[in-house]
Amino acid sequence: MVTSAISALDLRRMLDFVGRKIIGQEAYLNSLDAAVGDGDHGITMRLGFQAIADALSELDPEVGLDVIFRKAGMSFMGATGGAIGVIFGKMLVSGAVPLHGVERFGTVEFKILLAEMELTVINTGKVKVGDKTILDAVHASNQAMSSPDAQDTDDLDSWIRDRKQEYFNI
Numbered sequence: 001m002v003t004s005a006i007s008a009l010d011l012r013r014m015l016d017f018v019g020r021k022i023i024g025q026e027a028y029l030n031s032l033d034a035a036v037g038d039g040d041h042g043i044t045m046r047l048g049f050q051a052i053a054d055a056l057s058e059l060d061p062e063v064g065l066d067v068i069f070r071k072a073g074m075s076f077m078g079a080t081g082g083a084i085g086v087i088f089g090k091m092l093v094s095g096a097v098p099l100h101g102v103e104r105f106g107t108v109e110f111k112i113l114l115a116e117m118e119l120t121v122i123n124t125g126k127v128k129v130g131d132k133t134i135l136d137a138v139h140a141s142n143q144a145m146s147s148p149d150a151q152d153t154d155d156l157d158s159w160i161r162d163r164k165q166e167y168f169n170i
């Protein structure tokens with residue numbers, strides 16, 4: 001029976017899935033960055049997600065959600081430079097706070113997690129919504145989860161269950 005709750009193993013699968021997708025888009029991300037900056041965003045994200053994959057592969061399979069978030073964020077920060085390394089890394093680390101001692105998280109913790117991440121991006125990046133930074137994406141996710149449409153927990157549960165099946169075949 002597929003459950004909507006996200007376990008430590010699910011989180012590892014998610015980070016692995018997202019990492020592979022992002023690494024696969026390295027050239028595209030570089031080209032987007034080249035339009036306004038130095039064209040290295042794809043490289044940075046590849047280095048960061050490769051570091052996450054390496055770090056998680058060495059982590060005890062029994063560790064909890066908070067340890068995974070902290071380890072992922074710290075290894076991303078350690079492997080990447082620039083503002084995005086610190087901002088994205090700290091955002092992942094901040095996921096550890098609300099999930100300490102939580103074995104599986106559901107929609108309630110998911111909302112807290114997103115709120116925590118948004119605050120971290122605001123405080124670390126000294127940005128506000130609309131500045132065309134990563135904050136806009138985090139804020140949009142946070143808003144979507146807090147919207148009246150998202151108050152039906154059953155709907156959210158089935159949405160998460162469907163995505164788990166679709167992406168991770170679990």
Ligand SMILES: [Mg+2]
Nearest residue numbers: 037038040041
């Ligand atoms: Mg750049």
